[in-house]
Amino acid sequence: MTTRRTFLLGTGVAAASTLVPAPAVAAPDGRTGGRPDTGGDRFTLAVIPDTQYLFDRDRGDAEPLDAALRYLVDHRQDDIAFIAHLGDLTENGLESEIEDIGRSFRTLDRRRVGYSVLAGNHDLDPRTDDQRGRTPYLDEFGPHRFRESPTFRGASPDGYNSYHVFRAAGREWLVLALDWRMSDRGFGWARGVLAKHPTLPVILTTHELVQPGEAGDAELSDYGRRLWDDLVKDSDQVFLTLNGHFWPPARAVLRNAAGNDVHVHITNYQDRYYGGSAMIRLYHFDLARNVIDVRTFSPWLLAKRSLNTLERREIELTGDADRFSVPIDFAERFAGFAPVPVRPARPARDLLVQGTVAYWRSDSLKDLSGNGNDLRQVGALTATDDHHADSPSHGSRFFDRNGYLSTVDNAPLNRMTFERGYTIETFIKLPKGFAHPWCGLFTKLAPGAAAGKTGDDPKEPICTLNVAGGGGLQWAVFPKNRNALSTNWGHEMDEDTWWHVAVVNDGRHTRLYVEGSELLRNPSTPATGISTAGDPWLVGAYAYDRIVEKSYHGWLGDLRVVDRALPREKFMTAR
Template structure:
C-alpha cells in the first residue's frame, strides 16, 4: 500500500487511520459453525477425505521485494517455486497473487516479476491482478508495463484461464478441487462500472460455480484483526458481492495489519472477507505464502501463513528476525473457517446424488445376497408409509436369500416405514426407517427364510458384509447396544464356550452407547470371538460400513476408511448354525431384544474380501465420481 502519488506524505499508520475514517465500518460477526443437515453433505461424504481436500495458495503484496531502487526478489522466486514443487504433495489447485507485484510498475520491475513467474513455467496455474503500485487509475487506464507483462497473453495457454475483460485488467479462472469446479475472479485494484458489468456477466455464465473473489483493495483491519470494508471494498460489496450468492470468500491485500470479518449477503448467507498483506514485516514480507486448505468433509478451510524462503534457511543459522517470521501464528494468520459447503452452496448449486445403479451393476459371481428397498427389490411405498408385516425384500443376487418383514413382540406399524432418504453413493435411492427401542424391546426385523442358503454359509474363503446406515439426531442413550444385523442362534450350540457369552449370536453387528460399532464373530478356527470396534459414528448423516474378512483377519471400514480397533486375532469364516440371517436387530440367548433405531439402505454380502474400491459406496467414474 505505502506511498502512492495521492498519499505520498502520509505515514503508513496514518494512512491506515485515514482509511478507517473514510471506509464504511461493518461490525464483524463471528464465523458461525453450521451443522450439516441430515443429507446436505452426502455428496462430499461419498468420497474419502483425501478425495475432497485441496488447497488454494495466495501470495500477497510483493512490492518491496521487486523494487528497482534496491531489493531482493529471491523470496518471491522461492515462494513461487515452493508452491509449484509442492503442488502434488499439498494438492494445491491454484495460486492467486493479490496485487502490488512491484514497487513502481516500471518496465524494469515488470521484467524482474516476469522472470520470477516464468520460473514456475507451466507447473502451476495462477492469477495476477494490478495493485496501486503496479498501475494508477481504474481499469480503463489503457496500456501499461503491467498489462504487457500480466495481461491476457500471459494466461491464455493455461487450462484454468477463462478470459479477461476487454481492457485486460480483470480476469477469471476456473480450477478443479475436491471433485468440483471453482470460479476465481482476479479483479483490478479499481474496478470501473464496465469492469463490474463484465464480472457480472462472468458470474451469469457460471451460475453453479462457488466463487472466490480476489482484489487488491477490499478491507482494512484494526489492530485486533477486526476488518471493515474499504471504499473500494464497499463499491464491490454493493455492486457485486452481496447480490451474487456464489461469492462466499473474498481476499484482498493493500492494507495492514491482517484481519477478517464476515458479512451477510442478500440471500442470507455468510461471506468471508479476508485481508492478507505482510509487506511491513521483516524483509518486505519475505515472500509469505498463505495456504487456504479446503476440507469439505470436515466443513473447514484451514488457513496457514509462512515464508518458504525463510523455511529453507538452516534453523541453527537463522537470525532472530528470520526465526520469528518463518511461520505466523496469530489468529489473523493461522485460523479455521467453518463452512457447511453443501448447505452454503445449495442456493445456486444444489447437492446432487450419484445416479441410481441397477442390481446388475453391483451383483457379481461372488455376491451371496443383495437387498435394496426401492421398487426393484421391494414393494416400496410412499415416504413415511408403514412396511407391512410379511413384505418380502427379494435377494437380487438370484441366490434365494429373500428377507421377510416381522415386527418384534407385536409392535405397532410405525416401527418400520419406507423412506426416500439415502446415502449419496448408494445404488438405490431408498431406505427403511427403523424405530426400535429398549422398552418394551420394540423393533422390526427382516429375516431370511428358513431354507435360505445364507443361513448355513460358512464363508471360509472370506466375506464382505456391507450396509448403509444413518443414526438419528439426537441419539439417545436408550438406544445403546442395538443390533444392526447378524445371524440368529447361540454360539454355545456350536460348541463355542469362549468370548463374551455362549448365548451370543454367532455373528452380529451392533452399536454401543458411545455410538461405537461392535462387530462380534465366532469363527471356525477358535472358540472365542475376535471383536472389532469403530470410532463414534456421526448422527444425522449417512455412512457406509463394510466388514471385510480375508480368511485370516477381519477389518472394518467406515466410509472406505479402515478403523483402528480391528481384531488382531486370526479369524476364519463364520460359524453359522442354519438359523436365519436378520437385518434390523441382533439376537442374544436366542431372543431379539432392542431393535435398530435409524435408517438402513442397500445391504450386500459377498463371499470374498472386497477392496475399498469395490465397495457399494465406490461410485464408478462413468457416473462422474472417482473410484
C-alpha cells in the same frame, strides 16, 4: 465380576490398515501442464500480497520473492493448485521495476504454473480506472503473457481484469482477478464472466475491498462498498475475497443477498521487516473436513542458514489474523448455484453381484436376490424415505426398540457356513441421544452352544453385528475353525448421520469397514466361516441363549450378504 460384555472387549488382535492413493484426473479441457487434479479432497491456494518495497527503483531486492516462487514451484506436489498476487507488485510502477518483477514471475511461466496478477495503486496512475490504456504493467502482465497458462481463460477488452479456472478436489474453481479501480465496463465484463460460468465457486482477488476496522475486524472501504454493491453482493458464487493494500491483516464474514456468507480477508505485510520478506499465505482447502486452514510464512527466511533475532520472529506469523481456520460447509454453501447431484436409486438387479445370497430393501420382505431368503416381521416397524446418499434404494426402516425382522425358517441362508468368505453390508443411522447399546443389526438366533461351541460364553449368539456402547460396531462370531469367539471392534460413530458399514471375510481374516475405510481393531488370528445350527438370522435384533433381548434403535437401510470377500470398489456404495 467378569460379564460376557467385558470379556468380549478383550478379544481380537488388531491388524494394520492400508491407504490407497486416489487416481489422477486429467484436466477437462485437454490442456497439458499445470498441476493435475488428484481427485482428493484437499488443495492449496497460495496468496502473495504487496511486494512493492522489494521492487523500488534501486533500493529493492528480488531475492525474497524469488525464494517464495521457488518454494511454491518445488512444493507443487503438496497440492498447490493456484497462486494469486494481490497487487502493488512495485512501488512506483516504473518500466524498470515492472520488468524486474516480470523476470521473477518467469519462474512460474517456465514451469507452466497457474497464477494470476492484478494492478494495485502503486503499479500505475491511481487516479485512473481500467480504461487507462497502455502502461508498463499492461505491457508486462497483459493477457499476452498468459497465452500458455494452463489456467488462464480470458481478460477484459482493456486487459486489466482477468479470470482463471483451475481444477482441484474433483471440481473447477474460478479466480476473478480485478483491477485497482474498475470502470462500468469492467463491472459489466465481470458480471458476464460469472454469467458464463454459473456453477463455479468464485474466489475474487483485488487490491482493495476491505480495510481494518476499529474493532480489529475487516470492513468495506469506500471503493470496496461499490465493489460489494455492484458485483459481490448479488453474485452468490463469490464465497471468498482476498485483497491487500491495507494493513494490518484482518478478516470478516459478510452476508450476501442470498443470505450466504462471504469471507473477506486483508492480506498485507509490507509494513513488516524487509518489506514483508515476501510473506506468502497458504489457504489449505479441506473439503472432507469442511474447512480452510490458513498459514502465513516467509519461504525466504525459512531457507536461510542463519537468522538474526528479528528474522527469527518473522519466519512464520501465528497471530489470530495470520494463522486461523475458516469453517465452510462447501456443499451447503455452493448449493444455490452448484447443488450436489442426488444419486438416483438403482434397480435391485444392479446390486446382484456374483455370489449374492440375500438382498433386502425397506419396501419388501422378499429376498431380491431370488434365493428365497425372505423375511418375516415381528412387531411394528416404520418405513421411511430417509437414506444414505449412496444407498441403492431411497428408503430405510426405523426400528424403535420393539420390532425386528427374521429370516423364514426354510431360508437357505440359515444353513450356510461361508467357509470361502463373506461380505455383509448395510446402512445405519443412529438417532440423536442414542442410548441403547448392544442392540443387534444382523444376528444369528441360536447360541454358540447349539453349534457345539464351548469356549468364551456359549450362550452368546453364533454371530452378531452389534451397535456397541457409544455407537461403535462389534462383529463377534464363532467361526468354523475355532471353539471361541473372534471379535472385531469399530470406533464410535456420530449420531444422526448415515453410515455404510461392511464386514468382510476372505476365508481367514475378517475386517470391518465404515464408509469404505478399514477400521483398526481387526483380529489377526484366522477365523474361517460362520458356524450354524440351521437357525434364522435376525435383522435389527440381538439374542442371548435364543432369547431376543434387544431390538435395534435407529434407521437401517439396504442389507446385502455375499458369499465371498468383496473389494471396496464392489460395495453397495460404489460409483
